[in-house]
Amino acid sequence: xxxxxxxxxxxxxxxxxxxxxxxxxxxxxxxxxxxxxxxxxxxxxxxxxxxxxxxxxxxxxxxxxxxxxxxxxxxxxxxxxxxxxxxxxxxxxxxxxxxxxxxxxxxxxxxxxxxxxxxxxxxxxxxxxxxxxxxxxxxxxxxxxxxxxxxxxxxxxxxxxxxxxxxxxxxxxxxxxxxxxxxxxxxxxxxxxxxxxxxxxxxxxxxxxxxxxxxxxxxxxxxxxxxxxxxxxxxxxxxxxxxxxxxxxxxxxxxxxxxxxxxxxxxxxxxxxxxxxxxxxxxxxxxxxxxxxxxxxxxxxxxxxxxxxxxxxxxxxxxxxxxxxxxxxxxxxxx
Amino acid sequence: xxxxxxxxxxxxxxxxxxxxxxxxxxxxxxxxxxxxxxxxxxxxxxxxxxxxxxxxxxxxxxxxxxxxxxxxxxxxxxxxxxxxxxxxxxxxxxxxxxxxxxxxxxxxxxxxxxxxxxxxxxxxxxxxxxxxxxxxxxxxxxxxxxxxxxxxxxxxxxxxxxxxxxxxxxxxxxxxxxxxxxxxxxxxxxxxxxxxxxxxxxxxxxxxxxxxxxxxxxxxxxxxxxxxxxxxxxxxxxxxxxxxxxxxxxxxxxxxxxxxxxxxxxxxxxxxxxxxxxxxxxxxxxxxxxxx
Numbered sequence: 001x002x003x004x005x006x007x008x009x010x011x012x013x014x015x016x017x018x019x020x021x022x023x024x025x026x027x028x029x030x031x032x033x034x035x036x037x038x039x040x041x042x043x044x045x046x047x048x049x050x051x052x053x054x055x056x057x058x059x060x061x062x063x064x065x066x067x068x069x070x071x072x073x074x075x076x077x078x079x080x081x082x083x084x085x086x087x088x089x090x091x092x093x094x095x096x097x098x099x100x101x102x103x104x105x106x107x108x109x110x111x112x113x114x115x116x117x118x119x120x121x122x123x124x125x126x127x128x129x130x131x132x133x134x135x136x137x138x139x140x141x142x143x144x145x146x147x148x149x150x151x152x153x154x155x156x157x158x159x160x161x162x163x164x165x166x167x168x169x170x171x172x173x174x175x176x177x178x179x180x181x182x183x184x185x186x187x188x189x190x191x192x193x194x195x196x197x198x199x200x201x202x203x204x205x206x207x208x209x210x211x212x213x214x215x216x217x218x219x220x221x222x223x224x225x226x227x228x229x230x231x232x233x234x235x236x237x238x239x240x241x242x243x244x245x246x247x248x249x250x251x252x253x254x255x256x257x258x259x260x261x262x263x264x265x266x267x268x269x270x271x272x273x274x275x276x277x278x279x280x281x282x283x284x285x286x287x288x289x290x291x292x293x294x295x296x297x298x299x300x301x302x303x304x305x306x307x308x309x310x311x312x313x314x315x316x317x318x319x320x321x322x323x324x325x326x327x328x329x330x331x332x333x334x335x
Numbered sequence: 336x337x338x339x340x341x342x343x344x345x346x347x348x349x350x351x352x353x354x355x356x357x358x359x360x361x362x363x364x365x366x367x368x369x370x371x372x373x374x375x376x377x378x379x380x381x382x383x384x385x386x387x388x389x390x391x392x393x394x395x396x397x398x399x400x401x402x403x404x405x406x407x408x409x410x411x412x413x414x415x416x417x418x419x420x421x422x423x424x425x426x427x428x429x430x431x432x433x434x435x436x437x438x439x440x441x442x443x444x445x446x447x448x449x450x451x452x453x454x455x456x457x458x459x460x461x462x463x464x465x466x467x468x469x470x471x472x473x474x475x476x477x478x479x480x481x482x483x484x485x486x487x488x489x490x491x492x493x494x495x496x497x498x499x500x501x502x503x504x505x506x507x508x509x510x511x512x513x514x515x516x517x518x519x520x521x522x523x524x525x526x527x528x529x530x531x532x533x534x535x536x537x538x539x540x541x542x543x544x545x546x547x548x549x550x551x552x553x554x555x556x557x558x559x560x561x562x563x564x565x566x567x568x569x570x571x572x573x574x575x576x577x578x579x580x581x582x583x584x585x586x587x588x589x590x591x592x593x594x595x596x597x598x599x600x601x602x603x604x605x606x607x608x609x610x611x612x613x614x615x616x617x618x619x620x621x622x623x624x625x626x627x
Contacts, residue, residue, distance in 0.1 A: 113609060
């Protein structure tokens, strides 16, 4: 057992170093400003997807309203840094704490729900928040968007959109992946996996399933809040359209494609979906009948095909193939 | 007084639509334990196809029949090509699957029809009725009549025919039904075709009021889902009550509190109810893999 666990950890470290190298080298491959922005967005989305993946893959919960926490984070820091004129770093604290508080309240009220009823409740929660963002005009400036969000200063220099912001975002993404891998390999991770396999069995072994599910829900909300903070200070303005149902479904697609039962899966799903959308964008520039609507068609098709033919997602399926070919390396699945 | 009657009539009209959509959810759920979030897209397709056919100069009644047939076929294709192959999936995967189908259909619709909204003429040309200063659109009365017809049709079909008996049998106990020689696959196909037809009917009925566009389905689907959940999944009377109540809450909340907040009010109401009764007002009739 000990040897196998060491193998898993070693593989994870190798994966992590490859990941880090790709992140560091990518901007130097001659990206134009459009691709740079997309790469930065991929980092922001990856943070949300990793949190959502842990919620779905480990805690076995579904959230069709994850974009709500993303929006709460973004608008919180916008209000703190623009309306109150405080430092964006103070905004960061609130952008993480407020979604956590909301998740705490929402989580406690939804604790009795599961399956389709939980899906409905999270869907309703997401819609309520996006309506409130549009309608609470005195705070959020409504549908026209919130303008004039200051840029972040680090050691006296402004972090501008482009290369600096790319590294800034991916720094947080890397930290998120590290923390998530740690959680997955800790006592909490084992408890969560036991919930996903059989909640009743876990309960009878003395695992307080409710507590762990709540913790992971709050954790995923904090990550979405962090992503909101990064998004708000990257762009000069934010508008409610970025935090609606479409965004929640986009995050869901990323997690489902990559595979929810693994931190790496969510990350790979995010990168693939971003790549596909960039591809569609370029096709659209050259082929007249392909428009941005094609993104929806592609994302829908991906969701359908993945659930039909690869229900565990891309990454776990690849790991399975890998395991069959090299049985001496890993016996336990990598996480 | 005029305001109140106006809001109630509006609420009953949209409530009737939600109710037909919710009945579509219940029909599929009771046999297959699948919640089909693409249900709203059936409504959108119904409205858009009808407008397209009428625009092509096809007479109203024939266009109506063509629309029903086409969306019914789409329901059948979905069951045949997708759902029959994912029998063992868990509720979360099934929800994701139907969301995928919904955004796929929506994307194709936006490519085919563009982003504009369209309008169908009312079924009958007649001046709006006036009751206590409230203006009641004739089409609203049509919508409510269609809703009643749907309820009566489903009731007779489910309670009085052998087909309905087979359908209910599969819903109550699939294994026993199979032992009696009822094919659960055929019943699932029937359920999808039926709810495709119901969706198309709802779409045609509201086309003169709601000006359908490619993205009509998503909100209708979610509201219909709320109505089905509100009444308790799998319960047809629950879906009828749920649809009307949600329509009334939306229209009264929109009218008396704030029209911008009406969706937030409606969904807060649904959330509140779920917290008090986690399995709907009438409770879940058939607890399967989709239940708790």
